Amino acid sequence: MTTNRQWDSPTAGNRGHNDASGEKSHLLLRAGSDDDLAQKRLGLFVSGFRWSGSSAVADWLRDFERFAGFPGSKRAYGEVRALNYGVRNLARTAESYCLCGEQLGRYALCPDRRLRSRILGRALNLERAGLGLVLRSMDLAFTVVARAGVTPPFSRYPDLLHSQLGRDFRGDEAYLHAVAEFAGTLRRFVRKNRRTRARSGPAVASARAADDPGVRRTASRLVALFYDRLVAARGRLPVFDNVFSGQYPGLFDLISPEIFRQQVILFVTRDPRDQFVELVRYSPKNFAFQVKRFVAQYRRDRERAARFVGSRTDNWVRFVRMLPFEAFVASAHGEREALAEELARFWAHSGIQGCWSPKRFKASRSMQNIGVWKSAGLRRQVRYITQELSEYLRPEAD
Numbered sequence: 001m002t003t004n005r006q007w008d009s010p011t012a013g014n015r016g017h018n019d020a021s022g023e024k025s026h027l028l029l030r031a032g033s034d035d036d037l038a039q040k041r042l043g044l045f046v047s048g049f050r051w052s053g054s055s056a057v058a059d060w061l062r063d064f065e066r067f068a069g070f071p072g073s074k075r076a077y078g079e080v081r082a083l084n085y086g087v088r089n090l091a092r093t094a095e096s097y098c099l100c101g102e103q104l105g106r107y108a109l110c111p112d113r114r115l116r117s118r119i120l121g122r123a124l125n126l127e128r129a130g131l132g133l134v135l136r137s138m139d140l141a142f143t144v145v146a147r148a149g150v151t152p153p154f155s156r157y158p159d160l161l162h163s164q165l166g167r168d169f170r171g172d173e174a175y176l177h178a179v180a181e182f183a184g185t186l187r188r189f190v191r192k193n194r195r196t197r198a199r200s201g202p203a204v205a206s207a208r209a210a211d212d213p214g215v216r217r218t219a220s221r222l223v224a225l226f227y228d229r230l231v232a233a234r235g236r237l238p239v240f241d242n243v244f245s246g247q248y249p250g251l252f253d254l255i256s257p258e259i260f261r262q263q264v265i266l267f268v269t270r271d272p273r274d275q276f277v278e279l280v281r282y283s284p285k286n287f288a289f290q291v292k293r294f295v296a297q298y299r300r301d302r303e304r305a306a307r308f309v310g311s312r313t314d315n316w317v318r319f320v321r322m323l324p325f326e327a328f329v330a331s332a333h334g335e336r337e338a339l340a341e342e343l344a345r346f347w348a349h350s351g352i353q354g355c356w357s358p359k360r361f362k363a364s365r366s367m368q369n370i371g372v373w374k375s376a377g378l379r380r381q382v383r384y385i386t387q388e389l390s391e392y393l394r395p396e397a398d
Contacts (some may be wrong), residue, residue, distance in 0.1 A: 041227060042350045043260035044239045049246040049301050051278040052270040053325030053369065058241040059360035060328075060336070066354040068236040070226070072163030075152040078241040080164050080226055081108045087182070087219055088244055091209045091251060093124045094186040096193075099135060100142035104150070107143070109179050111157035112170055119176050120183045127190045149284035166229050178222045185214040210253035220259035227260075237352075247301045249308035262350055263318045264343065267305050270325040271394040272298050273373035273382050280378065291381040295388045302392060319346045326394045329366040370394070 044061060048054030058078055062069050069078055089105030102125055110116045125135040147154055161169045169175055189212050196207075209215045223243065230238040244251040246267045255263055276294050279286040286294070305322065312320045319342070327335050340356065373382050386393065 041224065041260045042237055042347055042352065043255055043263040044237060045243055045252065045263065045265045046239065046241050046268065047244060047246040047265065048242055048268045051275055051282065052268050054242060054268040056325065056329060056361060056366045057266055057268050057323060058239050061239045062360050063356055063358050064354055065357055066236055066352055067239050068230065068234055069239055070164045070230060072160055075156060075160055077151070080240065080243065081157065082161055083223060083226065083243045087222060088248065088251060090124065090183065090186055091219065091254060092248065094190050094209050096206045100139050103139050103143040104146060107154065108157065111161060115170060119180050121187060124186060124190055127187060127194065164226060166233055175225060178225050182218040182222050185218045189215050208250065210250060216254055216256045219254040220256040223255065224259050246305050249305045257317050262316065262347065264346065265318065265320045267309065267322045268325055269302065269322060272385050272389045272392050274370065276381065276385060277373045277376040277378060288378055288381055291384055295385060298389060316346065316349045319343065326370050329363055329370065331363070
């Protein structure tokens with residue numbers, strides 16, 4: 001995959017060639033094959049479960065002098081919407097696990113109506129026999145409702161994507177080609193699944209998108225394009241905040257080791273009482289009366305993530321951890337220091353060295369987000385969560 005290596009800036013041609021000490025950065029990428037570039041790619045992925053504190057861990061990683069966030073991402077909670085809405089929603093739609101969300105994903109990948117159909121092609125839901133039009137109509141209705149609660153507003157998506165790519169996406173041939181390739185492989189995946197189920201019957205389980213080599217390759221290349229742009233512009237490795245939610249850990253198998261030779265995946269969990277309280281406060285889709293649904297979802301998410309982490313053996317290719325937000329922030333027993341040492345040993349295989357310079361992560365500020373359930377006034381709901389999810393409570397909070 002060939003991409004332009006400079007951002008639209010009068011000084012872009014000089015950026016990234018020297019680090020702060022004046023020495024030529026070893027992180028710069030040169031044009032070459034996926035295999036050549038993969039030797040230098042270290043994927044840093046922080047994943048949360050909706051208001052579980054993942055942004056604090058992402059800020060902490062960005063305090064390492066070789067790492068950085070994406071420009072303009074504060075408007076989207078530090079996230080790249082083209083990836084966490086776009087790649088995620090389209091991949092889950094292709095697997096038939098996502099009844100609503102494809103249109104939102106298509107918009108995040110290409111927020112220009114005139115280009116969207118040409119680049120992304122026919123909607124994946126329309127590839128499904130029988131209920132295709134019904135699913136498409138449901139998805140369009142969902143998108144109309146979702147517009148009111150999406151951050152940033154849809155009107156800001158073109159500027160957000162421009163900032164994160166470093167140029168106007170409408171004229172970015174490398175980006176548009178990567179999106180078109182990804183959508184095309186998903187469409188072929190859906191059609192292949194449809195033929196398989198037609199021959200074998202509806203009882204056959206849907207295949208995983210991550211198990212398809214073409215989907216895995218094109219998804220990884222799309223993530224890598226954002227990665228390569230930031231490295232070329234700043235000489236720093238990007239920290240991806242919630243490319244995929246901890247609710248869908250299997251999507252991380254879309255990140256191919258052929259494209260990202262090393263991967264750090266950190267799932268950030270939180271005391272369910274605090275998480276519920278903050279969801280009710282800040283998420284327009286969550287209400288106090290939905291506490292039973294929250295409990296079921298929380299347990300399902302934690303069990304699914306635990307299975308994913310438990311099935312991955314540590315090696316020099318993948319570093320996967322589950323981090324309790326409270327223990328990470330308080331670090332009463334040196335949890336952050338121990339994690340930093342583990343990570344340093346892991347990414348030493350990529351020749352990465354540097355220092356931590358505390359600027360973004362503020363432990364004292366994050367500590368204020370521990371135990372918020374005590375003053376929330378949701379006594380009945382907190383009591384129910386305490387009873388049903390006792391194994392996930394933070395002991396120090398009792």
